[in-house]
Amino acid sequence: MIIVMKPGTLEEKTRELITRIEDMGLKPVHLRGVEREVLAVIGDERVLEKLHLESHPEIESVTQILSPYKLVSREMHPHDTIVSIGGKVSVGSDRFVVTAGPCAVESMEQMLASAKAVKSGGAHCLRGGAYKPRTSPYSFQGLGKKGLEILAEVKSVVNLPVVTEVVEVQDVELVAEHVDVLQVGARNQQNFRLLQELGHCGKPVILKRGMAATMKDLLLAAEHIVSEGNPDVILCERGIKTFETATRNTLDLSAVPYIKMKSHLPVIVDPSHGTGLRDLVAPMARAAAACGADGVMVEVHINPAEALSDGEQSLDPEMFSSMMRELKPFVEAAGKVL
Amino acid sequence: MIIVMKPGTLEEKTRELITRIEDMGLKPVHLRGVEREVLAVIGDERVLEKLHLESHPEIESVTQILSPYKLVSREMHPHDTIVSIGGKVSVGSDRFVVTAGPCAVESMEQMLASAKAVKSGGAHCLRGGAYKPRTSPYSFQGLGKKGLEILAEVKSVVNLPVVTEVVEVQDVELVAEHVDVLQVGARNQQNFRLLQELGHCGKPVILKRGMAATMKDLLLAAEHIVSEGNPDVILCERGIKTFETATRNTLDLSAVPYIKMKSHLPVIVDPSHGTGLRDLVAPMARAAAACGADGVMVEVHINPAEALSDGEQSLDPEMFSSMMRELKPFVEAAGKVL
């Protein structure tokens, strides 16, 4: 850790600080610069968090040398983590995993038809939302428990692992009983109580990047889950909020190779929410495969014009099949199988 | 609502849509342009939400004429809402309400000393966090229930209404029993289950703007609370996430006069989180008063250098008193009293 003192700081204040750092078992080196005094601290600087040095009125800036996350960093764990879903699909392996399905579970009929359609199109996992966080109180909010039961039944019919979003601590257990993967939506990426609860839910978690979250924020959120005991975290890039309004969000695909450099966790991409436009889903899925993603998650609805949620970004089954066909050579060029 | 059809849409598809809109009891006017067909829908377009028109493959764009929020809009309710806190302080009145206190409740001693300091400095309400959402799992997470008890006891000693953050649906009842105002933090501004729960908590709510939330998003979040039965919502501008890194967030003060134009709810400003730098807190509090805010919320710690959270943006008691002195003429210029 590098601590820069404000200009004009008294010698004794600096010495006092040196003593506090030494008391934590670390070794500060005092560098007397021409315009600034600097303390360089040697040792695991994470123990210094307790000193709250950034609050010191005499300190101008504090720069960390090490990343603030540990368990999810590639330095700690150089090999790729592979997350097994329902004993059937491995995310982070040489399989490019495609999760597809409607934004919201609307009815047994709709969900079953969707599941059959995406399975025949080649999807490896089924998605569908039972709990929908919606911006307007006047929009459809999801079927809740009934939606989970529909998902569980459809799963037993089509034999595909199922992913669904969980939005509340008190729902975690119930959701974990019904599905194979629990998803944390962008709006809950910094709902730390929910993350901690997912740390002992016993199932893999897909953690979507928040709309205002840096990659560091996302990795710290994953650290919350892993540090509570659940190593099976899949990160999901789904677009960030920027000034561009032509697309719903700005899909930050650079996050894929960047996070894979910094972390051992698998990374998937959601081009449906990432762009908000159905015509961009297939090209951005191909780009995701090309830059090293471990899979994609796309919205497919049997009749997008009737969808209760996010219809403008949903593919119909035919568009989904065509996306899968186009995706194949890119997945193979990336050394994976579809 | 203005519906623009894609170029080349078949006449029958447009007619089909007209019928569906008429079935909802609204009157569509068909405008045949040179390059596009347009449908203008007359009547309360909010009933059209159920048609999910933006999902139609033949529709190019949908533009709403009315705002998507209703109960919180000034059109529905032209007079300013005044929120009474603990029967003692009125937010939205001619009082400029100052809420002050530490970021986190650390101990009875710290909290009591803080409360006395901010009271003697002139604060009207006391703040302190019992539940702290923290980005890193290795940071201090708050004292929880014990923190609430400390707040309740300190309140009875200093006789100041108390504000604290609630982060979880299952904590709402307990928090509402101990404090006067429940605060929703920026990270939970789109935690809709929590907002709904606060719709029947029986206490006023301070709703902080999310880091990636537009003002429309904030007003829609308030609509979630009000539409569940709680009219006592105070909006709080606390900075948004931008590319600027010199300040922790970018405090969007234009939000104050803009929201007051669109909504009848009171608006306060948090210059501590909004800037992240203690030297900017006083000038931005003055600017908040000048552009029409109903109050400010600032972090004050008896010893910022020892604060367990957010010390770099905390004022010490002396800086707080000085901020209050400087604030007075600006509050008065704005036609309010401090």
Add this chain to the structure above:
Amino acid sequence: MIIVMKPGTLEEKTRELITRIEDMGLKPVHLRGVEREVLAVIGDERVLEKLHLESHPEIESVTQILSPYKLVSREMHPHDTIVSIGGKVSVGSDRFVVTAGPCAVESMEQMLASAKAVKSGGAHCLRGGAYKPRTSPYSFQGLGKKGLEILAEVKSVVNLPVVTEVVEVQDVELVAEHVDVLQVGARNQQNFRLLQELGHCGKPVILKRGMAATMKDLLLAAEHIVSEGNPDVILCERGIKTFETATRNTLDLSAVPYIKMKSHLPVIVDPSHGTGLRDLVAPMARAAAACGADGVMVEVHINPAEALSDGEQSLDPEMFSSMMRELKPFVEAAGKVL
């Protein structure tokens, strides 16, 4: 064009406006809504620009139906534009065009070695900056005219078309004499005088997206060049400014398929500036090919550690060759040749 009047607008004010619109030869349809009066204008709304309706105190909002750009839109010109560079390379064809070279021209030796290296690696065009817009006045600002002469000479030796940036109206003629393609950098994307000048420079132009420019802004900037008589514009996505600091910019690859949907102009991608990190250049170049780009522009330096500008994002010749090898199957999967 859809004009929404403010609530409470007097009948006569609305009628006055109708008359003004009719005087422009357009047909306004008056829609009397329950809460708002709306005027829908039929005909080419672009002629209404002169009325400056958005300035009217009685008008709440103005929504355009048509895009504000015309010549560059795909509606006007459905087929892809192919831009020929120096009679040798066609951008927008089935060739995936790779432009490579150092950020700045430093010396004849450096430039010649770079040119040979990128040619042997498989590049189709050479890049190198003679005029460098640098944030700090204390950084290297480029060799200017001498740099252009070096470029022209190197070009005659290696027989590769050359691209260089132009930053000033008065340099346009000189630059156009020395190189094959003139590049407008992100910082000048809204330097409209420069764009107009490039409208009659007689050479193709690469127009880089500004750091704060929406895709609509970029297309309008291209319209400035094309409307002055130069149809040979190549758009370049190079990242936008967002809150993410891990990468230098946020490369918005969705812009590639989006712009290709809206415009007939070719689109290339600059993954070097787009990410600012050399390890991300190759994966993002692959992603660019996968989502439909017509080429990439990458920084290659014979010795990145000694580069006078942007060394941290430059590939060395070996990394460039390896990028080209990896790129090939993705370009072919996209139906193009490298």
Add this chain to the structure above:
Amino acid sequence: MIIVMKPGTLEEKTRELITRIEDMGLKPVHLRGVEREVLAVIGDERVLEKLHLESHPEIESVTQILSPYKLVSREMHPHDTIVSIGGKVSVGSDRFVVTAGPCAVESMEQMLASAKAVKSGGAHCLRGGAYKPRTSPYSFQGLGKKGLEILAEVKSVVNLPVVTEVVEVQDVELVAEHVDVLQVGARNQQNFRLLQELGHCGKPVILKRGMAATMKDLLLAAEHIVSEGNPDVILCERGIKTFETATRNTLDLSAVPYIKMKSHLPVIVDPSHGTGLRDLVAPMARAAAACGADGVMVEVHINPAEALSDGEQSLDPEMFSSMMRELKPFVEAAGKVL
């Protein structure tokens, strides 16, 4: 400067680097950490710019201790700079300077009427654009030289100093002959050739913050002008580009106290472009005064509904007078005179 080496860097590579730094006359201190090797460099690190250390393949990160700008920093020059305009008005003094006028010079009649109106409202300087950078090629682009002549003539009639924008290097001399202050618009804030030219134009410069510029970028742009010999630079906060679309830009008022802390240059605010909404201009002008600005620049048009540019954010003369009346107590509360 703090240099962090990548993990696993060879001892000899680090030693090589130490030698290079010593050759520059600086003293590197080698800190051997547990997980990283760090070099702390003592002395004026700005001389290290030439080493381009951030390009080194073995270096993980480089952190500067000192700010990258020098001449404009408060450390170099602790007292406030006061810029005299036309020998009549001093910006940075205890005068709160109001510059007002139309966005564009449209005609002698319009300009003269505007000038009289703003003078009688209490403005200290007159503004008006002769050269207008416009996003669309189909919008009004300004009167050019004729506009300058109108400005000069109006100035001689009303006896107010005049501010106008310059967009091109080759116009600088002509513009400087006709007006008292040359303004650099947001789109040209990083047009470094223009900035250098303004370094010897002999007149004060108002430098507006770019839409994607951090405060550091703005200060570095000012350094370009000052380092060329012109100390009379006035910085202008005018809003940055964010995801918020309710306002045209997000006015970053925190920039006022922040820049005044870091620099000795005067800072003014443009609430017209900063918000894009005429109803927000007066409240944000008051806020600017409250947080320490040295003045404001506002758009006033004698008939906003007929304005050729930016009418939706222009005040009419009556609104301007009312803004001035409301502003007075806030300016006085800030210890200045209007």
